[in-house]
Amino acid sequence: RVEGGNALAPHDPGASSARVLARLDAYASAWARDRHASCEAALARPDDRELELRTSCLRRAGAHFEALVGALAQADAAVAERALTATTQLPELERCHDLERLRAEDGPAVEPELEPAAEALRASLAEVSALLTAGRIDAALERADACVEQAQGIDHPPLLAEALWWQAHVRRIAGWLEPVLPGLEQAAHTAAAHGHDKVAALAAVELTTVLGALARYDEALEWSRHAEAAARRFGEDRYPLARALASRGTVLRQLGRNEESYQLYLEALRVQQRADAASHELPTILNNLGTAALGLGRNEEALEHYARSYERIEALLGPEHPQTAAARMNLGIVTAELGRHEEARAHYEAAREVFVRRFGPRDQRVAYCDTNLGNLLQSLRRHEQARERFAAARDLFAETLGPSHPNTATARASWGLTQIELGNPEQALLAIEQALADTTAAVGPEHPFVGVMKGQTGQALLALHRPAEARERLQAAVELLEQASADPSLLDEARFHLARARWELGERAEAWDEASAVRERLAEHGPAVAREDVDAWLRAHPRGDDATELGPTTDAR
Incomplete structure (x- = not known):
């Protein structure tokens, strides 16, 4: 001791x-x-x-x-x-x-x-x-x-299955993915064949997690069903069932099936509360449930789940622990979505201070804080301050993760968006196109992140008075985000800027109707700053009862 x-x-x-x-x-x-x-x-x-x-x-x-x-x-x-x-x-x-x-x-x-x-x-x-x-x-x-x-x-085969599961579990935590699959499959099949239901469930959960990380979603969902079956045999009120349900929920969230994901997390929470309401696993489930609710635009509910997760983590680990700081970051994200900007800023800055004290100023967790602070400052129209935060995050992600990593690309694209607002659209387009190329190479052309960045290049093209090219990029962004069942607020952002492009090309009635429809949806699930942007645009661009198709304009915003 x-x-x-x-x-x-x-x-x-x-x-x-x-x-x-x-x-x-x-x-x-x-x-x-x-x-x-x-x-x-x-x-x-x-x-x-x-x-x-x-x-x-x-x-x-x-x-x-x-x-x-x-x-x-x-x-x-x-x-x-x-x-x-x-x-x-x-x-x-x-x-x-x-x-x-x-x-x-x-x-x-x-x-x-x-x-x-x-x-x-x-x-x-x-x-x-x-x-x-x-x-x-x-x-x-x-x-x-x-x-x-x-x-x-x-x-004794059940013991071999248990040892194989532990070996694969440790390897997965160490960062192995594809190489752990044979051992996990052997563990799952051996345990199931010999009636060791706990290990059969845990091995199948691990397979679900690994296959999901490898984007082999059909296989992941199939193993999630095996996990649930074994877990239910082991016991309806025991933690393997909560893990099985949560792992399937995560795969469905990766697929954009947000409502199904939410329902599974909710059931996992109920099971874990029956199994052990004081368990260290409960905050993780609450956090996942908050993320699912946030993706569905249920921001007040997301805040409730994040707050419960934060309270439990703080009670377990204290206010200075990195996991407590990470939970506080989530509180910042949802309070920002709710328009409670000063509260969000306090959460982000408190988390950042913990990370700097624990790991120093060059740790990537500090970069996550800077990214979130940049997003918040951008929503408050403090574009120069936001640009500084995004630049710091971009440079730190590049240093710790590499210059082409998706996190680096996201920070670079966000920096580009501030350049649009500060009157530098050429620099913005260069930055966002580089971010788009890096992200596509990293996650593939059908990932929602790619759709978001295509939409952002459309915004830069609009600022450069190139509406036809902007419409092409924004239409592709909308289609990709629809196919991916992306976060509704992301999809509506792309739809709004597509409406702007159509207006500039003379399709004014359709553009105004689409922007108005976006405004109605944002009233239900969108962030306050997005509603303000659409409201301002609608006021500046009245539809009129006799709207007709006109020639292109040079109205950039």
Whole structure:
């Protein structure tokens, strides 16, 4: 404990290390009490199988705890960042008293002669879990590989499935995608064939996540159905079902099927609340639900979910933790959408200060804050200040992620939009076209981001008085965003600028009607600044009852 505190202190600018040590002390005391009671009961009833289950559970919890303390005793900056989170993920000791749950989690019983080897393997897997939660990824990878070798020497397929799942899970956290698929499929099929429903569910969830990240959405959805089926066999009120539902929700959100995604996140939340309302997984589900609601234009509801997520994370980790700051960023995004600009700015700046204190000014998390602050300043018409923020974000993303990364491209395009407002449309067009090329190369031509940037090139062309080219770009943007079922506010932004292009080309009645329809939709789901822009344009461009087709104009806005 003392070594862990000494190792954490140099990397802890706040009170996190004190919270870590307090939680470790409390856990160690509770574990010692339970272990003492278990030993006394075992002496009185040496052949009691139920006591053996409880003792085994406590042994694994102890192995996890010892591995975590060992990792913290050698903490570097990355481990220190994870330390407080890791203490929230220590194994629940209460589960060691739930015999039904223990039987289900362990899967089919091993033969008596295999029990010592099985017990050693489960303790090793607990160490893998601890190393992973502590951020010791390389050590977790090495230990997980050794566990698979251990499992291969035990004639019990459900244990092999569990070891294979852990190996693939650690590799996925380490950034592997395609290479983990064979091991995950073997884990899922082996677990399902031998009745280990928990592992079958978790492996299928992992496959859903990886295949979704690889944009293999049909396969991801198919595995999500296997995940849900196995999870329901394991238990309707247990966390694997919440994970299964949430993983499918994420794939559907990637596909733009926002309402279906929202409903799945909502069901996942209900399941997780029944399973464990105090779980560290609950804030993640609340965050996903907030994102889904935001995508549907339900901004007030999104704020409610984000606020609940933030409150839980802050209670678990404290106000100076990076995850708390990230949750506060989400609050900034939704309050900005609601037009509560000063509140949003306070959230963004507070998050930025935490990231700078923890990681220094050249960390990419600072760039995310600058991007959000730039968006906010742009909506407040403070274009020069916004340009400075976007330039800082662009340069920092280029430094940390590369000059052609989608995040760099997004910041570059946003910088270009400020140039339109500041009267530099030529520079704007060059920047946005570069961003469009980089984004298309990175994510493919059908991604919604590509549609957004095509629309932004249309805006630059309008500012250059090139309405025919602008209409072509904006029409392509609208079609792409419609096909992708993109965020309604993004789609309506492209439709509005398309209406502007049509007006300049003389299609005034159709242009005015489309802009008016956009205004009606924005009243339901759009940000305040977008409504203001459309209102101003409609006032400056009255339709008139006798609108006729006229020749092109030079009206840029």
